[in-house]
Amino acid sequence: MARTKAGDLSGRDDGLLPVDQALQFVAPPVQDTIDKIKRFGIPFLKDLPTDASRGFQKHGEERMNHTAHVGLLTLVGLVATCVMTQPSQQNTPPEDSKNAIERVLRTQQDAWNHHDLDAFMAGYWNSPDLTFFSGAKQTAGWQATLDRYRATYASPGHEMGTLDFSALRIEMLGPDAAFVRGAWHLTLPDGKTPHGLFTLTFRKFPNGWKIIHDHTSAAE
Secondary structure (H helix, E strand, O other): OOEOOHHHOOOOOOOEOOHHHHHHHHHHHHHHHHHHHHHHOOHHHOOOOOOHHHHHHHOOOOOOOHHHHHHHHHHHHHHHHHHHHOOOOOOOOHHHHHHHHHHHHHHHHHHHHOOOHHHHHOOEOOOOOOEEEEOOEEEEOHHHHHHHHHHHHHOOOOOOOEEEEEEEEEEEEEOOEEEEEEEEEEEOOOOOOOEEEEEEEEEEEOOEEEEEEEEEEEOO
């Protein structure tokens, strides 16, 4: 990267660029890479100067020999490799995310069986953009979804019964999104057992995983 023909060096016969010229190629990438590593917190680079390019120039008034060029380029490669291989602190292992999503559903199941619709609805995204499909009917918004549940299961003449989720299949669509398939089954006090299937779209928010779309169907 810092080499050119010896005839272009104004009298130099070692085939190498002077350090001030070489640095215009290598100093900016090194500075950028060091800044990234400082942000990631790699200990051995914590004390490097903030402006690496000025640091190189300050100590580079004398001409670099071949070994110095090689050493500088080796440093660039090492620093770049450290950046690329530094693990991300943001990513959560898929199995941990799947377990967290299943806990949301099991918490919903437990809340339903304690006849606590407010706690049950905590598993949904509290937003007017939440969508709930059931049969050919669409409900939009968290509050409207809660009102629908209350009218269907908690109003006079209706019972919530005992809810069970089964056959859960959780598929991660990315670090912050998931698709869930499953079956639901209710056991009502009068002996009826309505049941069906559901598909859910989950999104991860700062306060945890929430259902942003629910499509529930009942058996005929």
